[in-house]
Amino acid sequence: MIAGIGVDVVDLARFERSVARTPALVPRLFAESERGLPPRSLAARFAAKEALIKALGGSSGVRWHDMEVVRDEGGDPSFRLHGGMLDLMRARGIDSVHLSMSHDGPVACAFVVTERTGR
Template sequence: MIVGIGVDVVDLARFTRAVGRTPRLVDRLFTPAERDLPVHSLAARFAAKEALMKALGDTEGVRWHDMEIVSDAEGNPEFVLSGVAARIAAGRGIGSLHLSMTHDAGVACAFVVAERGA
């Protein structure tokens, strides 16, 4: 059963300018494993984290590092949750998160579906 959905869009030029003006932004938003990716991939991951927060519903106390995007065995993106984000997901009975990300034509977009159960 779907218990939450979230979508977010990021303007690539604006995101690139923000990272250029504030280099520490990358450290604040992304885990060490995510930081060395190209800026368009970082923008998609930022959109994914925003979309996840929408899908979770309650995000009080969630930190950016509580949400990491990794690749599964087939190369598909998936979340690894920790901290408050993991507790919220467990508390809502979320057993599966589905993530789709893209970047094209100057935008990055992500869509998240949260399902109850395993």
């Protein structure tokens, strides 16, 4: 059963200006495995994290590093969840997360669906 849906878009130029103005944002927002990617990929990952928070209806007790966007063997994006995010999902009975990300032209976007599958 679908538990939540979240979507987020990021203006690439604004994101790049923010990172250039405040370089400390990258280590604050992204896990070590995510750093070093092109700005459009970081923007899509930021959108993914925001979309997950929206799908859950909030992020109390969660840190940015608790949500790490990874690619599976086929190249599809997914989340590796840690700490507070994992605790929050368990507390809400969510056991599955689906993620889609894209960037084109001036925007990056992400779409997240959370589920309670009963597994």
